[in-house]
Amino acid sequence: MNCPAAEGAFAADRLDGPDPADLRSVGSALGALFPAFDDYLAANTGALLPAYRRGTVASEPLDLPIEGAGLDAVVAELAAAVRAGCRIGASGATCYINTGATTAAAAAQAAVAVAGGQRYYPHAFNALESTGLHWLAALCGFPAGSSGVFTSGGSSANLVALGAARQWAFEQRGLDASALGLAGTPRARIYASPFAHRTIHRAAAVLGLGRDAVVEVSDDGCGHIDPRALDDRLASDRRDGIVPVAVVGIAGTTDTGAVDPLDEIAGIARRHRAWFHVDGAYGLVAAASPTLRPRFRGMEKADSWIVDPHKWLATGLGVGAVYVRDGELHRRAFMEGHASYLEGSFGSDGQPSSQFDSFGGDWADLGVELSAPPRGVLVWAVLRESGRRGVVARVERHVAFARHLAERIRAEPRLELLADPELSIVCFRHRYEGRGANQANAALLRRLRRETPFAPSSTVVNGTFAIRSCYINPRTTLADVDGLVDAVLRLG
Numbered sequence: 001m002n003c004p005a006a007e008g009a010f011a012a013d014r015l016d017g018p019d020p021a022d023l024r025s026v027g028s029a030l031g032a033l034f035p036a037f038d039d040y041l042a043a044n045t046g047a048l049l050p051a052y053r054r055g056t057v058a059s060e061p062l063d064l065p066i067e068g069a070g071l072d073a074v075v076a077e078l079a080a081a082v083r084a085g086c087r088i089g090a091s092g093a094t095c096y097i098n099t100g101a102t103t104a105a106a107a108a109q110a111a112v113a114v115a116g117g118q119r120y121y122p123h124a125f126n127a128l129e130s131t132g133l134h135w136l137a138a139l140c141g142f143p144a145g146s147s148g149v150f151t152s153g154g155s156s157a158n159l160v161a162l163g164a165a166r167q168w169a170f171e172q173r174g175l176d177a178s179a180l181g182l183a184g185t186p187r188a189r190i191y192a193s194p195f196a197h198r199t200i201h202r203a204a205a206v207l208g209l210g211r212d213a214v215v216e217v218s219d220d221g222c223g224h225i226d227p228r229a230l231d232d233r234l235a236s237d238r239r240d241g242i243v244p245v246a247v248v249g250i251a252g253t254t255d256t257g258a259v260d261p262l263d264e265i266a267g268i269a270r271r272h273r274a275w276f277h278v279d280g281a282y283g284l285v286a287a288a289s290p291t292l293r294p295r296f297r298g299m300e301k302a303d304s305w306i307v308d309p310h311k312w313l314a315t316g317l318g319v320g321a322v323y324v325r326d327g328e329l330h331r332r333a334f335m336e337g338h339a340s341y342l343e344g345s346f347g348s349d350g351q352p353s354s355q356f357d358s359f360g361g362d363w364a365d366l367g368v369e370l371s372a373p374p375r376g377v378l379v380w381a382v383l384r385e386s387g388r389r390g391v392v393a394r395v396e397r398h399v400a401f402a403r404h405l406a407e408r409i410r411a412e413p414r415l416e417l418l419a420d421p422e423l424s425i426v427c428f429r430h431r432y433e434g435r436g437a438n439q440a441n442a443a444l445l446r447r448l449r450r451e452t453p454f455a456p457s458s459t460v461v462n463g464t465f466a467i468r469s470c471y472i473n474p475r476t477t478l479a480d481v482d483g484l485v486d487a488v489l490r491l492g
């Protein structure tokens, strides 16, 4: 075969000139940012970072620069960006299920950026990745022997879990869906409550089942799936020849933090020969608390679980995790298959004598990413710092915040509690006379976020607009909880 050679000639100095990046001490570049880190934390605690106005960071031209500005300019502009900051990590930001990294996690992030490289090959960070996976499973109570992998977040974790469910459901019918696709297979569905996170629907779309394959079974009026309705729907769909791919139990809904009756769902899924997946992106960390554990009864019967360390464990964004009980099935669903560029590179006689003697973990075949940072190092750092006892203390503190907020709302005639907190989410509203109460509460929420350090989010509870406060931020204090109520009363 006569393959064409590369064309074009370079200037003579290309060959022995320096790299354009300034590769001086990383420590001094990071050190130059340290004052900005502390300024950010001070300005973001109990105070109000304003909305970002473009141009605050010196150069935001739309055109790609032709000439580079150099390392010092980058560090100076990063310092400006750090000071302008993001309110997600603020002590009063209780919106969505988002928070910033703890100090230990930020340090771990820096360590990974400098020396963590890749999650593969046996090296220190690879070992911590494995430890992080193992500790997280022990914390949440996943069965020993399950296979797990870190992902970019709950979205891809749900995709992987439901991909394993899809593999299983069609294998039951003699079909290998990951090898052959779904052409000619019978219709398939996934069952969940109306409060299932939309990433379940997107996973169904990506897996070729279609968003509409997610059946939103009716709820009990308190945020949980109605088990009778689930049972009935599975029975009638099976009579119609539809393949039940998975039943999803939510261990802490995004709207109100309700935990589905997991034990009952487990029984129903088994009876109908459907995979049982638990979406615990937010809530499963709370299963570590002996006091809260009974709420999660039955979760240990699931076939797959997800949990997001970047939520309650505050690792900083970009860390989800998925666990599948049957590791071989997990691999069949996600394996890449043979690749010449990897095969034969590894293999040592006994102990690896170089970091390149082994691939390390087998995670490439358990998810949708090959290269990835060792995200488990962040999980390791958080659990190493605080231990199980520390995590339980944080979760219980946050749930106590939610109960305290609910009590204060109940005691205020001008406020109305819309959902009793099961975990650390509280949904409430200000009472307004007449119609237009939903719009008035939406306006109140906007003023809170604009004028006060308190930034809840919103949702709809049984048709009513709700101000929604979610406690997962380690930096939040009781003063922030009381401050929110006081601000709502003042502005309402």
Ligand SMILES: *Cc1c(COP(=O)(O)O)cnc(C)c1O
Pocket: 097, 152, 153, 154, 155, 156, 158, 197, 199, 250, 252, 253, 254, 279, 280, 281, 282, 308, 320
């Ligand atoms: C947050 C969340 C997700 C999605 O996770 P991301 O990390 O945002 O992708 C899925 N399910 C539930 C219940 C969640 O709360």
